[in-house]
Amino acid sequence: MEVEDGRSSNLGDSTGALASRRPRTVWTAGQRDALLTAFARDPYPSFRVRQDLAREMGLPESRIRVWFQNRRNRTREVPRQGAQGSAGGPSGLASLQRPREPGARARGGRSSPEEGRTRPRTRLSPAQLMILIQAFGVEPEPEYDARVKLAQETALPEDTVHIWFQNRRSRHPVCGRGRVPGQDSLASHPPTPLPQPSPAPNGEPSGRPCNPREMSLPAAAQPSSGPYHEGDPESHPVSNNYTVDDVELTLDQLLMKLQADQQAQDTLDPHVPLEDIIPTLELPLDPQEYWTFLLDLF
DNA sequence: GCGTAATCTAATCAACA
DNA sequence: TGTTGATTAGATTACGC
Numbered sequence: 001m002e003v004e005d006g007r008s009s010n011l012g013d014s015t016g017a018l019a020s021r022r023p024r025t026v027w028t029a030g031q032r033d034a035l036l037t038a039f040a041r042d043p044y045p046s047f048r049v050r051q052d053l054a055r056e057m058g059l060p061e062s063r064i065r066v067w068f069q070n071r072r073n074r075t076r077e078v079p080r081q082g083a084q085g086s087a088g089g090p091s092g093l094a095s096l097q098r099p100r101e102p103g104a105r106a107r108g109g110r111s112s113p114e115e116g117r118t119r120p121r122t123r124l125s126p127a128q129l130m131i132l133i134q135a136f137g138v139e140p141e142p143e144y145d146a147r148v149k150l151a152q153e154t155a156l157p158e159d160t161v162h163i164w165f166q167n168r169r170s171r172h173p174v175c176g177r178g179r180v181p182g183q184d185s186l187a188s189h190p191p192t193p194l195p196q197p198s199p200a201p202n203g204e205p206s207g208r209p210c211n212p213r214e215m216s217l218p219a220a221a222q223p224s225s226g227p228y229h230e231g232d233p234e235s236h237p238v239s240n241n242y243t244v245d246d247v248e249l250t251l252d253q254l255l256m257k258l259q260a261d262q263q264a265q266d267t268l269d270p271h272v273p274l275e276d277i278i279p280t281l282e283l284p285l286d287p288q289e290y291w292t293f294l295l296d297l298f
Numbered sequence: 299g300c301g302t303a304a305t306c307t308a309a310t311c312a313a314c315a
Numbered sequence: 316t317g318t319t320g321a322t323t324a325g326a327t328t329a330c331g332c
Contacts, residue, residue, distance in 0.1 A: 024303055024330055044323090063303085065322085070303065073325070121313055121320055144304090160320085162305090167319065170307070299332105306327075313320085 020143040022158075027067075031057050035067055043072050048116035061119075062159035124164075128154040132164055140165065140174050 027035070038045060038053060045053070045068060047061070054061040124132070131154050135142065142150065142165060144158075151158040 021304060021329075026303090026331070047321090066304065067302095069323080072323090074302080076324085118312085118321060123314090124320085141306095163321065164319090166306080167321085170309095171319080301330105301332090303330080304328080306325100308324090310323075311321085313318100315316100315318090 019145045019148075022144045025059065025063050031059075035064070035071070039068065039071055043068065043075070046117045047119045060157070060159065062157070062162075122156070122160055124154075124156075128156060132161070132168075136165065136168055136172075140169055 034053065034056065038049065042049070045064075050061050050064040050068070054064045057064075131150065135146075135150055139146065142161075147158050147161045147165070150156075151161045154161065156164075
């Protein structure tokens, strides 16, 4: 599994400043020609085609996907003045209509299932999930550099990390955070610290979930008032006979173990089953039960 | 200053347990 | 059937030339 670093030779380095955004890709004339040719052939290339293009150009597949997204948007744009045809939609769209199945939706719709059409679905391991959830609790909107670090820690492509955060934000909104309209959220937050094993008692992550069900791991033990206990003051302890303190403690241990392993190996192997790690911890509760609880929690 | 890469949200599909 | 990774449209921001 490759980790996209997005720093190909033809990428500009933005002055050495903190990379809140991925350095802007500068296409060569040859690359642009190849992209335009591919776009003329199919504005909705499959994952396989995008991957082939990426390989030819020595760039991450995600750059190819974004180029096609932007290209479609620009091609679709119609003049604001004098535009008409409200009944049939923008006329400029005609050539861009993706072949759709009957009943396919306007958004998120896809053509019929086809081998290699989409990227193979990623199955995140418990260790990878733990790292991501922990990071999300600290910073739900990680900047580019932080995403690259997380990608290295989890051995996932940066793009997959990015998508995971997007999905997570949309499905697990956090209180007290929100994008200010007209403001680039990427530039509006300080550099993202990587997750720490033990948040200070009062140093809870700002990204507190709004949903009581959402117990981002490090924020699990929060007995104080607030949306967490809305209508269910006994909702935590979370499960069985465990208290949140038990969970917090063991999660801390688990994270420290993972980080120690990572330091020892330079990179964390996300494929190491969590069962192999948990028994080595000094747990205040039964490892097997804890493992079951973790699976339930995730 | 313009063109466009990068990023966001929202909606949706679809694989899988 | 619910969860969640992947994809899309559309809008916006900010960087390279």
